Amino acid sequence: MKMSLAQKIIYKHLAEPTDLKPGTPIRLKIDQTLTQDATGTMTYLQFERMGVDWVRTKAYSYVDHNTLQSGFMNADDHKYLQTVANRYGVNFSKAGNGICHQLHLERFAIPGETLLGSDSHTPTCGAMGMIAIGSGGLDVAAAMAGIPYSIKMPEIVGVRLTGKLKHGVTAKDIIFKVLEEKTVKGGVGKIFEYSGPGIKELSVTERSTITNMGAELGATTSLFPSDENTLEFLEKQGRAGDYLALAPDEGAVYDEYMEINLDLLEPLLAAPHSPDNIHPVKDYASTKVDQVCIGSCTNSSFTDLSNVAAILRGKTVHPDVSLTISFGSKQVLKMLAESGALSDLIASGARLLESTCGPCIGMGQSPASGAVSLRTFNRNFKGRSGTMDARVFLVSPETAAVSALTGYITDATGTPYEKTGLPDSFLIDDSMVILPDLDPEKPIVKGPNIKSVPLGKALSEIKGQVMIKVGDNITTDHIAPAGSMVLPFRSNIEKISEFCFEPLDEHFPARCKEYGGGIIIAGSNYGQGSSREHAALAPLHLGIRAVIAKTYARIHQQNLINAGIIPFVFEDESAYDSIDLLDELEIQDVVNLSPGLSFTVKNLTKGTEFTASHSLDEDQVATIKAGGLLNKIAAEASDL
Ligand code: MIC
Numbered sequence: 199m200k201m202s203l204a205q206k207i208i209y210k211h212l213a214e215p216t217d218l219k220p221g222t223p224i225r226l227k228i229d230q231t232l233t234q235d236a237t238g239t240m241t242y243l244q245f246e247r248m249g250v251d252w253v254r255t256k257a258y259s260y261v262d263h264n265t266l267q268s269g270f271m272n273a274d275d276h277k278y279l280q281t282v283a284n285r286y287g288v289n290f291s292k293a294g295n296g297i298c299h300q301l302h303l304e305r306f307a308i309p310g311e312t313l314l315g316s317d318s319h320t321p322t323c324g325a326m327g328m329i330a331i332g333s334g335g336l337d338v339a340a341a342m343a344g345i346p347y348s349i350k351m352p353e354i355v356g357v358r359l360t361g362k363l364k365h366g367v368t369a370k371d372i373i374f375k376v377l378e379e380k381t382v383k384g385g386v387g388k389i390f391e392y393s394g395p396g397i398k399e400l401s402v403t404e405r406s407t408i409t410n411m412g413a414e415l416g417a418t419t420s421l422f423p424s425d426e427n428t429l430e431f432l433e434k435q436g437r438a439g440d441y442l443a444l445a446p447d448e449g450a451v452y453d454e455y456m457e458i459n460l461d462l463l464e465p466l467l468a469a470p471h472s473p474d475n476i477h478p479v480k481d482y483a484s485t486k487v488d489q490v491c492i493g494s495c496t497n498s499s500f501t502d503l504s505n506v507a508a509i510l511r512g513k514t515v516h517p518d519v520s521l522t523i524s525f526g527s528k529q530v531l532k533m534l535a536e537s538g539a540l541s542d543l544i545a546s547g548a549r550l551l552e553s554t555c556g557p558c559i560g561m562g563q564s565p566a567s568g569a570v571s572l573r574t575f576n577r578n579f580k581g582r583s584g585t586m587d588a589r590v591f592l593v594s595p596e597t598a599a600v601s602a603l604t605g606y607i608t609d610a611t612g613t614p615y616e617k618t619g620l621p622d623s624f625l626i627d628d629s630m631v632i633l634p635d636l637d638p639e640k641p642i643v644k645g646p647n648i649k650s651v652p653l654g655k656a657l658s659e660i661k662g663q664v665m666i667k668v669g670d671n672i673t674t675d676h677i678a679p680a681g682s683m684v685l686p687f688r689s690n691i692e693k694i695s696e697f698c699f700e701p702l703d704e705h706f707p708a709r710c711k712e713y714g715g716g717i718i719i720a721g722s723n724y725g726q727g728s729s730r731e732h733a734a735l736a737p738l739h740l741g742i743r744a745v746i747a748k749t750y751a752r753i754h755q756q757n758l759i760n761a762g763i764i765p766f767v768f769e770d771e772s773a774y775d776s777i778d779l780l781d782e783l784e785i786q787d788v789v790n791l792s793p794g795l796s797f798t799v800k801n802l803t804k805g806t807e808f809t810a811s812h813s814l815d816e817d818q819v820a821t822i823k824a825g826g827l828l829n830k831i832a833a834e835a836s837d838l
Pocket residue numbers: 236237263316317318319559680727728729730
C-alpha cells in the first residue's frame with residue numbers, strides 16, 4: 199500500500215498492529231510530551247497519582263501562559279511545576295524563555311517522532327514532519343506514564359500547494375484560505391498533510407504558522423514532509439543530527455484532496471468572532487484600528503518579527519494605535535537585538551512585551567470598549583481578549599505592521615520591504631531549560647492554591663435537569679474562560695468552576711449547586727478551541743453527568759470522557775429544539791453503556807422522548823464506567 203507521510207509515522211508508532219482504516223481505534227506510542235503552565239499543573243497532579251517513579255517520554259514543561267503575577271497563585275504554580283519536573287525527569291523551561299510551541303520547534307522537535315502536548319496548538323511541530331497532537335492534560339500524564347495514546351485513525355487530507363506567494367502575501371494567508379474552505383469544524387477527525395511544489399518556498403517557521411492554525415480547523419494535526427528546508431532549519435539550530443528525510447510514498451492515496459495556487463492568493467483576515475470568518479483584507483480598508491498585537495505561537499518567529507521591523511523601520515506608529523509585540527522566544531528576542539531590528543521596533547513606538555503568550559490568552563492588553571484590535575494570533579472568539587464588545591481581527595504580521603502605521607486595516611502588497619529569510623545560524627542558548635537532577639530529597643513544593651484533582655464516580659443511573667442549553671461552535675473559552683482573572687485558578691478546580699460558562703450564562707454555577715448538577719444540551723462542534731480539561735473538570739465538579747450535543751470537537755470530547763462525563767449525540771438533531779432549560783431528563787438504562795448502543799431519553803417535563811447515541815469505543819466505555827480515566831488507571835494498576 200502506498201502511504202501518506204502521516205500514515206507512515208503512525209504505522210511506525212502503533213502499540214499493536216492495527217488496520218489504518220479511518221475511524222479504527224489505534225494506540226500510538228508517544229516519543230515526546232509537552233505541557234505548559236496553564237494546563238501543566240493539573241497534568242502533573244494527575245501524573246503524581248499514577249504512582250510512576252519516572253517519566254517514560256522525552257518530557258518538556260514550559261512556563262509561558264500565566265506569567266502575570268498579580269498574586270501568589272501563578273508564581274506558586276511555577277514553583278510546583280519546576281519542583282515536580284525535577285523529581286520525575288521533565289525538562290523545565292523557565293518563564294521568559296518563550297512560548298512552548300515556538301521553543302519546541304526551535305530546540306526539540308524531531309522529524310518522524312510523535313509528540314503529545316497539553317495544548318491545542320501542539321500540531322505546530324508538524325512543520326518538522328512530526329505527528330504532533332494536542333490533548334487534555336490527563337492524556338499527556340498517561341503518555342508520560344508510558345501508556346499509549348488512544349485515538350480513532352483520522353482521515354488524511356492531501357493539501358497540494360502550487361505557485362509562489364506574491365509580495366505581502368504570507369503563510370498566514372494560506373491557512374486562512376484552508377479555513378475559509380473547510381471552516382472551524384471541517385477538520386475534525388482529519389490530518390492535513392501538505393505537499394506540492396509550493397512547499398519548497400516555505401521555511402520551517404512559515405510552515406509552522408500553517409500547522410499551528412490547523413488547530414482552528416478542529417484537525418487532529420497537520421504536517422509537512424521533512425526535506426531540505428527542514429535540514430536547513432535544523433542545521434542553523436545546530437541540530438543537523440536530528441534530521442531525517444521523510445516524504446509520502448509516490449502516488450500515495452488520500453481520503454480527500456485540496457489544492458491551493460499560491461500565485462492567486464491575496465492577503466486575507468479572519469473577521470470577528472471566528473477564525474473561519476475569512477475575507478480579503480482590502481474589503482476592510484476603511485476600518486479604523488485602535489490596537490495591533492503582534493506575537494503568539496502562530497506568528498512570533500525571528501523571520502516574522504524581522505519582517506515587521508522592516509516595515510516599521512524609520513516610521514512611527516499611528517497616533518491612534520497602540521502596538522504591542524511579544525516575542526516567540528528568548529532566541530528570537532536576542533537575535534532581533536543583535537540584528538538591530540529590535541531598535542527599529544522600539545523607535546517605531548511599539549510596546550514591547552515579554553516572550554510569552556500574553557494578550558493571546560487575555561493576560562493583559564484587553565482592548566478598549568468597542569475597539570478594533572488586529573492580532574497576528576490564531577483565535578478571535580468573542581471576549582477572549584478580555585473585552586466582550588471588542589472587534590478582534592486575525593491577520594498576518596505584515597498586514598498588522600502596515601495597519602499599525604496607517605491606522606486603518608491595510609495589507610502589505612503596496613508597501614516596499616525586503617522579506618527576511620532564515621539567518622545564517624540561530625543563536626543557541628538553552629540555559630533557561632533546567633535539566634532534572636532527580637534528587638528524591640528535594641521537595642515538590644505545593645502552595646496553598648494547588649488543590650487536589652477531582653475524581654468522577656462510577657457510572658450510575660442518570661436523571662437530572664438541563665443546566666444550560668447552548669448553540670453551535672461553543673468554545674472552551676465559553677465553558678472555562680481564561681484571562682488574567684481566571685487563569686490563576688487553573689490548579690484549583692473548585693474556585694475555577696465559579697467562572698464556568700460565565701460569558702454565556704453567569705448563573706450556571708449557582709444553578710448547578712441548587713439542583714445538584716444535571717445535563718448540558720449543546721449544538722454542533724461543542725467544545726472547539728483549547729485543550730483545557732478544566733472545561734470538563736469544572737462541569738464535573740458542578741455535578742454534570744452527561745452532555746447531549748449535535749457533534750463535538752475532538753479534544754473536548756475526550757476530556758469529557760476522561761472526566762467520566764458521557765458525551766451523547768442526538769440521533770435525530772431535531773430533538774435539540776424540543777428541549778428547554780430545566781427540563782428534567784432521564785437516560786434509560788444508561789448503566790448498560792456499551793459501544794454502538796443507543797439510549798432512550800425521557801423528557802419527564804414535556805412527556806416526550808428521543809434517542810441519544812454515542813461514538814465511544816470499548817476503552818472509552820470502560821473509562822466512563824470507572825468514573826474517569828484516573829479511576830480506570832488506578833483500578834488497572836491494582837489488578838496487576
Ligand atoms: C489557548 O490558546 O486557548 C491555550 C490557552 O493555549 C489553550 C490551553 C489552555 O487553555 O491552557 C490551548 O490552546 O489548548
